[in-house]
Amino acid sequence: QITLKESGPTLVKPTQTLTLTCTFSGFSLSTSGVGVGWIRQPPGKALEWLALIYWNDDKRYSPSLKSRLTITKDTSKNQVVLTMTNMDPVDTATYYCAHSHVGTGYCFDYWGQGTLVTVSS
Amino acid sequence: QSALTQPASVSGSPGQSITISCTGTSSDVGSYNLVSWYQQHPGKAPKLMIYEGSKRPSGVSNRFSGSKSGNTASLTISGLQAEDEADYYCCSYAGSPWVFGGGTKLTVL
Numbered sequence: 001q002i003t004l005k006e007s008g009p010t011l012v013k014p015t016q017t018l019t020l021t022c023t024f025s026g027f028s029l030s031t032s033g034v035g036v037g038w039i040r041q042p043p044g045k046a047l048e049w050l051a052l053i054y055w056n057d058d059k060r061y062s063p064s065l066k067s068r069l070t071i072t073k074d075t076s077k078n079q080v081v082l083t084m085t086n087m088d089p090v091d092t093a094t095y096y097c098a099h100s101h102v103g104t105g106y107c108f109d110y111w112g113q114g115t116l117v118t119v120s121s
Numbered sequence: 122q123s124a125l126t127q128p129a130s131v132s133g134s135p136g137q138s139i140t141i142s143c144t145g146t147s148s149d150v151g152s153y154n155l156v157s158w159y160q161q162h163p164g165k166a167p168k169l170m171i172y173e174g175s176k177r178p179s180g181v182s183n184r185f186s187g188s189k190s191g192n193t194a195s196l197t198i199s200g201l202q203a204e205d206e207a208d209y210y211c212c213s214y215a216g217s218p219w220v221f222g223g224g225t226k227l228t229v230l
Contacts, residue, residue, distance in 0.1 A: 037219070039221075046124065046210065046221060046222070046223045046224045047159075047167065047210050047212075047221040047224070048221060049212075049218060049219040049220070049221060052217075052219070060217040060218065061218075062218055063218060096166060096167070104157075104169075104172045104173065104176075104178070105154075105155040105157070105172050105173040105214060106155065106214050106219075107155070107157035107169060107172040107173075107212065107214065108157070108159075108167070108169065108212070109169045109172065109178060110169075111166040111167055111168070112166065113166055114166050
C-alpha cells in the first residue's frame with residue numbers, strides 16, 4: 001500500500017525559503033522507474049507541476065520556477081525534500097507530493113493529502 | 122510551457138454521458154500518448170482516473186474512458202452519477218515538463 005504525506009510550515013514570510021518534506025511508504029525510491037513529484041494548487045485554482053526526482057537522482061523542474069526550486073531525496077529515510085526560495089504571497093497554495101512510475105506513463109498515481117502553505121507577513 | 126486548455130465547466134443529468142476535452146500542442150498531447158486525467162472533490166487530493174490516454178487504474182469505474190485525436194485528449198463519463206460531480210484535470214507528460222490543464226468543473230444536474 002503506497003502512502004505519501006507532506007510536512008512543513010503552514011506559514012512563511014515573503015522572501016523566506018520554504019522547505020517541504022514528503023515522507024512515503026509502500027515503495028522505494030531506489031527502485032528503477034520510480035519517481036516522486038511535487039504539484040501545487042493555489043486556492044480555487046488549477047494544479048501546477050513543480051518538480052520531480054527519479055530513482056536514479058535525475059531531477060526535473062518547472063521551467064518557470066527552476067531558479068527557485070531544489071528537490072532532493074533521502075532513500076534511507078523514504079523522504080523527498082523540496083525547497084523553494086524567495087517565497088511570495090502568490091506562492092500561497094496547497095502543496096502535494098505524488099508517486100510516479102514508468103509503468104503508468106509517469107503519471108501521478110498516488111498523492112499525499114496536501115499541505116496548505118500561506119505566504120504572508 | 123502553456124497549460125493545456127479545458128472547458129471551465131460542463132454539466133449533465135444523471136444517466137447521461139459527458140465529454141471533457143483537453144487541448145495541447147504537437148509538442149505535448151499530440152506527440153505522446155501520455156495523457157492522464159484526475160478527479161478532485163472539494164478539499165481532497167486529486168485521484169488518478171485515466172493514464173496513458175485510455176487506461177484505467179484498478180478500482181476506477183469503467184464508466185470513465187479516455188481517448189485522443191491529434192492534439193486533443195478527451196475524458197468521457199457515461200452513466201453520470203451524483204458522486205461524479207467534481208473538478209477534472211488533464212495532464213500531459215512529454216518527457217518534461219508535466220503540464221496540467223486549467224481544470225473543468227463537472228456539475229451533475
